[in-house]
Amino acid sequence: MLVTDDIYTKDGTVDINKKPANKKKTGNWKACSFILGNECCERLAYYGMGTNLVNYLQEQLNQGNVAASNNVTNWSGTCYITPLIGAFVADAYLGRYWTIAIFSIIYFFGMTLLTLSSSIPGLKPSCTGDVCHPTQEQIAVFFVALYMIALGTGGIKPCVSSFGADQFDETDEVERKRKSSFFNWFYFSINIGALIASSVLVWIQMNVGWDWGFGIPAVAMAIAVVFFFAGSRTYRLQKPGGSPLTRIAQVIVASFKKLNVKVPADKSLLYEVADNESNIQGSRKLEHTDKLKLL
Template sequence: MSPKAEKKIRVSGYLNNCTYFPYILQNESGGLYTADGSVDINGNPVLKSNSGNWIACPFILGTECCERLAYSGIAINLVTYLTNKLHEGNVSAARNVTIWQGTSYLAPLIGAIVADAYWGRYWTIAMFSTIFFIGMGTLTLSASVPALKPSSCVESICPSATPAQYAIFLFGLYLVALGTGGIKPCVSSFGADQFDDTDPTERLKKGSFFNWFYVSINVGSLLSSIFIVWIQENVGWGLGFGIPTLFMGIAIASFFSGTPLYRFQKPGGSPLTRMCQVLVASFRKWNVEVPRDSSLLYELPDKTSAIEGSRKLEHSDELKCLDKAAVVSDLEVKNGNLSDPWRLCTVTQVEELKILIHMFPIWATCIVFSAVNAQMPMFVEQGMVMDTTVGSFTIPPASLLTFDVISVIVGVPIYDRFLVPIARKFTGKERGFSELQRMGIGLFISVLSMVAAALVEIKRLEVARVLQLVDHKVVVPISILWQIPQYLLLGASEIFTFIGQLEFFYDQSPDAMRSLCSALSLLTIALGSYLCSFILTIVTSITTKGGKPGWIPDNLNEGHLDYFFWLLASLSFLNLLVYVFCASKYKGKKSS
């Protein structure tokens, strides 16, 4: 490309973005304003001193805590409601729970696209919170009004829910899934947006934010597993669903209360459209040679970006076939037409797609970890056939999820205040471990969790055989407290892997794709749930051939739930080996 043509490109880019350039200068010269492109709710530049940072985070963390309490108030004990109130079998109930949970983590793709392309994270959270609230109200009515729920069991006869009753219940349940799907990919990113990552001090605080964000999630879950589960099983399901509905209303109020303090990132247009533009433009120029000098590829001048709310990305040498989309052809130079994004893309736009492709192997290895976490209903079903009495108290099996949550709530401050400074001395990294190292440690701990669950089940079945309880659907006299280690280990794995995922997909994502990348992180949980459901289906199909009870029959005393846990432990270990290989090959993004 000739110097004259190159100059024309740079001047054109400058003129098209001259309104943004003074803002950059203002930030660089004064340092009083954020330099990451954030604005206030009216679209004006924001001062660092009176916006964002930790002064805005309590409202976001409070919102997430209440939302998690509401969601967990449904999710934690849903398998019990399906078996005891809607009278479903163990396998059917476990499958329905994992499918619903999978949908809850698939729906974030909808919220992410809406947030990144149109509404921004703030308004997306507001709208989908309302949908969540309506769904919670519907579930409360379904569990409270006699005509909307099946009759109680009479001796051993348990009437099934009518199609109308089941439809109303599912309508409310999947409204909750849609609502939480719109909130999930936005709220963690919106919280991280409150820290200017061009400021080293605020960037370090952002690392702590992800830790405390996950604590807020688990505080909400803890309150649900202790109080809401008890109310559901001892007072009534109507009130047990009604209280989470109230807390969802509190979550909405908390979120709006912090509006004057928030920093906002402008939506940059549809990320899916931009990715398609790169693919189409590179295909159209398949025969065009990519120049060796990457500075000759099309890009706007200085620090401006063609994508609103996004900073430029440096060119990388991988996936050069996509660079064809940024090659300025002779015809484009002759016509002076540099504005058709389906024929010519900027380097930043091309690099966005490269980043997602580089993330894919890491993303894929997180699915098996999510499958391990998705089998939590099997922990509950295991606990339902163990001795739940401790002294004069009876512990609802779902309440043992408390130990998973306590492990996180206690472990995160230890990690943040003690482990990180110690690790920092050895690794030289400001956050102690890299995101990839942190995730790998969590994957290893998850293997230990499945091993612990398998060992407990082996002991429980041994007691059942000794006491000749195999053919009886009764509780085996082994304390449910033996399940505590598997819950604690699962919680410890979450501290490393799930929080590491939040950091990884936020930090490594392009500015204008952060909601989408957060949704991709959550998508691993959805696919993990579906994978767990698929494994359950396959295991049940294979192990029940020839009239055998199978590994997971309704009477777990004649099954082999331990084999199922060993299977998950084996898959987790193989997945860890794949992850280590992929992580060793990963190259991070380079922001301009």
């Protein structure tokens, strides 16, 4: 019986078929290699189209420096707001795997539309010399693509690093040590993607053309999607735990109801018990602490 138990993870993770995750067949570096490849390509795509965006708005959409900078700032701010939506959807309903999968596809469609808007006649602004004359429809297509990308990155950014952490069983000492190495490689992959985007792709945009400058990030995003789905059979998935807002409300209500309850002298009585009543799907149990007296 003990041998059988050691085959599966003990942190509640399951495989893509919703069966208990097998330690030998799922997780660890065999799964993380796909996640790191996905992250590197996604960051290359993001920085590749975002780093030089002000110049595109000035040159192709004929915007002034102030308007172009303001539009890029608004878009960048949206990219940092949408992760709140992505994180909520992942934790409450879809789980990290399906959130990344769905939003990655939205991201890819946004990158594709952006590339088409800079290369296809009719979508691409017509230019006379150095002055371009975009129509309202062309501007609209460009901004639709831009904010599709903002929505897409909102589902990826908050989930990828924690999804990588899910591939290591916290209850296994060996795997727990490997997790710290994963984060080192994770941030290394981010910086590699950003380095290539900020140097090579910016040069291509300014010297070769915007069609290639946006087309290469679109291809990078396609590769990121392929990388992610290619590792599906090796992933460990944490089940979504329902709306965190509901659980926060439950804690607040319970804390007021039990204001007059005396704390037992035996701390073991304060631990959550291993039964269905105490179990929250997709969450790990927390040990008692003396640091917080109210909640």
